[in-house]
Amino acid sequence: MRTRLRTTAAATGLAVLFSGLPALSAASSAAPAAPGAYAAPADERPLPLERHYDNRAVSDEGRPDRADFDGAGNSLTSADLDAAGWRPGTRLRLDAAELRRPDRAPGRPDNVLSDGQHIELGGNGNGDGDGGNGGDGNSNNTGDALSFLVAATAPDRPGSAVTGTGTVHYADGGRAPYTLTAHDWRAGPLTTKALALPRINTPSGVRAESARLYAATVPVDRGRRIASITLPKDPGPAADLHVFDVAVRSGSPGWTGSWAASTGGYTEVGPWRDRTLRLVVRTSGGGESARVRLANTFAGKPLDIGRVTVAVQDEDAATTAEPLAVTFGGRQAHRVPAGAEAVSDPLRMQVPADTTLLVSMYLPGTVTAAPIHAQAIQRSYASADGAGDLTGRRDGRGYEPELAFWPFLTGIDVSGGPGSVVALGDSITDGVTSTEGANRRWPDVLSRRLLEERGSSDVPAYGVLNHGISANRVASDRYDGDGSDPDTAGVSIQNRLERDVFAQTGARTLVVFAGINDIRWGADSEEVLTGLRAVADRARARGLRVIAATLTPCEGYHDCSPEVEAKRTHINDQLRGGRSGFDAVLDFDAVVRDPARPARMLPKYDSGDHLHPGDEGLRALADSVDLRTLVPRSR
Template identity: 60%
Template sequence: QEAGAAARGTPVPVSFRGAAGVEIPAGAQAYSDPLSFQVPADTNLLVSFHLPGTVPAAPVHRLAQQRSYVSGPGDHTADGSAVPYGTVLTSWPLLTGVDVGGGPGSVVLLGDSITDGDKSTMDANRRWPNVLATRLLNQHVVPRYGVLNQGISGNRVVSDRYPGDGVSTDTAGVSAFYRFDRDVLAQTSARTVVVFEGVNDVRWGTTAEQVIAGLRAIADRGHARGLRMLAATILPCEGEVRCTAAADAERVRVNEWIRSGPAFDGVLDFDAVVRDPARPSRMLPAYDSGDHLHPGDAGLAALAESVDLRGLLR
């Protein structure tokens, strides 16, 4: 495949060990050569691929909340016009991440669909990680850390959704514990980690004790590498079909453990931010996207605005 990247509308060719393209074996990954252009803070980056042959299966991040486009036949990676791109995608295929250097470090947000931005406005960058990144950018009290969104819709703390068969129709991935090395420890200049998972576990019958054991193991892995480890409490979700009273009881027990602070360096009490004081097992209607599980734009912004930026410091 060949690739090109563009910021501010100027195409920049991407090379791989000096070559214009690269062949990636199944299950492997490839890193491009460094690019020389400056990436403005809080900007959108367009990355285009040309696939000369048939690709029967490709890695994909299902929930992008951002539109991408597929062209007709031919190599259009350097095109400045949108005319060849007639098909819309709402997932991100092939590209795993972009490593931008030169900053003071990064905060890694390890989460599920709420961190992934499910139910936020399409193409508007209103996920809570985006709002947090903007807050960091617009202040001078703490270092302007980058924010790495490692949310995967459907992900769980202690059980895998990916069956390990090579090609999966379930894009929720392996557990947060098993993806921690790849999605956190392998990230350049990571300083602080926020673990915001657990609602999918308790909704599908995992006990509080199992979730707590998984969170404790994740905290230990991060501490062993010198990372500051923070945990966010699980949001209420009464009204969603799997958020039963029994599931909520397990959620409350996990949150009580998180607030007690035995394993993590700090707590983001997101439950307290969005819950309805009159009925703590559900979200405030003003923050509810309508499915009772995911906050809408206002709720996601409230999560990000509640973060004490000083608490992110390692």
């Protein structure tokens, strides 16, 4: 049922009302839209999204009659949005794009029922520094993707996703279709939601039932300026596609990802009260400036940061020089809304390649749960509760080496550089069983190889971003994506692809090394191959070079049965046979298997548990990579 407000003008009426206003750029009809895509009439001027708002999604608890999000009188509760840090007008960094909660009071129109409206893009949607997400500077509407803040409503079909096709209008006169999918606000997947709220407002009062909002991202031609877009047409009487905001994701030109870690879950910590964390990370590429990336992924409430500093490590928690404070939108203190991210303003600091940094974070309040990367294979530091802000301390006094995981910190970017290689995988990529603190994961070794051969080959010294999560799977989730849970093995590779690959700074090439956990836990080999092919298809649509690695042997591990071995062999045969959709294949299986017993790892490469390679095995994997394989063909 359509829940459009009669008092809000339709797009054509608004076009007449505001016909005296200059358009950002007139949509050209030089190239026809693809079949199925809706293109706005040639004489219809684009208008900002808020001029088209025709639905009320948010109401106060005592006034549920002021909004009707889904046509059945239900709506989002303003108090829960505010408690999550999503106040009206709040800038929200989601999957590296800058979106906003509409700056509208409860009971006011705050979203668009998608029906072919012609939308002018504001030109300031990504990282202009306002609101603590500086650095990207996307003032000309060029980037790698369009990002939408959306949800679907379908009262008679709860859980149904709504999909439609719209049109991108480029400033050079060209057009291209895009496909936008919005998940249901009450029963859509939690694993890919931007935010989940604990209650909904109904005509009879507040009900304890989850509500969800989503960030949906679609690829566009990288670097080609977008003048406007046309939203998909009305999907029909049974469902609606609601759009709260839209922006062009810049893709962070001029930056390279140097270090990264995936968020595997949201779990109880501490509680930490008025304390400082000093996190230890190892760079890959270097640069003359740095940015710090934080995330409050999967959280239900905002994170308050008092101060963040960066310094090169001397010994233990001590630094080689005075730690430098980073800012977010010009301020040291920053609040990260639930489910959102933050990227600091550029920090003028010479960041050496292959160097250990200490990123210190002061938490002024009480933290009882945090998004974490569980297997840091690195010991980081924390102060005692009540110690206050120790972020500027150079000598390391007041810190103890008590953290074996990374909370909140998800990336370090450096200025310049050729871009990054993303290593996506499970515990073998994560470095489980490698020597703690020695940085001997196979992506670490690969990074050092790229640096060592810099200048002696035509392969750039890419940054290498390790997005392995221990126990992670290709096709199924370990963590359901919402609430505190001791399981930190993450949502599936397919469900974290946007956040951990496409949104990564300077991503150029993706290496996928995963699937052994799926088949160990009962998945069919074809299910894994289908998932891997889907990853390859989606990554190629984003312009990435996509490489797969064969699965390494595990005979001798407690659940690596003959059935698992048969599945592993089938997957590897399909990958080697070129029937997987990848641009290249790294034969990691051939590198570490015992020729006399191919189902088992060579003893010299085995960590001892028969599943995970040890330091020498991880080095052998990295050393086997022909570095030229990593270079995109378009370079």
